Amino acid sequence: MTTRFDRYAGIVFLAIGTAFMIGSRSISTSAYGSNVGANIFPMILGAFLALMSIRLIYETFRKQKTESYKENLDYQRFGIIFTAAVLYALFLENIGFVISTFLFLMIGFQTMQRGRVWVSLVISAAFSCGVYYLYVHVLDGSLPGFPAWLSF
Structure with missing residues (x-):
């Protein structure tokens, strides 16, 4: 892919990860028969997605190549x-x-x-x-x- 696409994808995934973290705060903090609430998993996944997106955005600014090549899709x-x-x-x-x-x-x-x-x-x-x-x-x-x- 191109760095431009990666940058935009990183921004979109950063927004999705942030939305997951914000949305998980409104989920119940406890579940029947479980000490771990339903909000923990979406919070962790949202944080992980946001961190990986920040890394992707950082990498696109480090590598400012504009390669235009056709990639075969599998x-x-x-x-x-x-x-x-x-x-x-x-x-x-x-x-x-x-x-x-x-x-x-x-x-x-x-x-x-x-x-x-x-x-x-x-x-x-x-x-x-x-x-x-x-x-x-x-x-x-x-x-x-x-x-x-x-x-x-």
């Missing part, structure tokens, strides 16, 4: 990851957070870079189990667990 990879994201959202409640996140990450990693399956397996498993453990056991939040047919 519709097949986009379609695979978009379909995986939709399926992730549809099956999150049915198969649970850990399994659905693991499968989504595996599909994403293998779509972006074929091979290195063991590395993708380890990262996907560690991330999905780690986030579940941190959110459910450390922060006392609630996420969909394992499905009933797979009870441990």
Whole structure:
């Protein structure tokens, strides 16, 4: 992409991240059966998006090149990851957070870079189990667990 597009995208994402942080302040601070309120996750995501946008804007001012080149768009990879994201959202409640996140990450990693399956397996498993453990056991939040047919 061009630095001009990156700069405008950074400004738009900075506005979206700020809106997420402001909007999350009006969400309930506690949830039934959870010590972590529903406002925490949008607040953290908004702050992360805003910080990454500031970084992107900074990088566009550092690199003032005006390269005009045609970039080939990869519709097949986009379609695979978009379909995986939709399926992730549809099956999150049915198969649970850990399994659905693991499968989504595996599909994403293998779509972006074929091979290195063991590395993708380890990262996907560690991330999905780690986030579940941190959110459910450390922060006392609630996420969909394992499905009933797979009870441990």
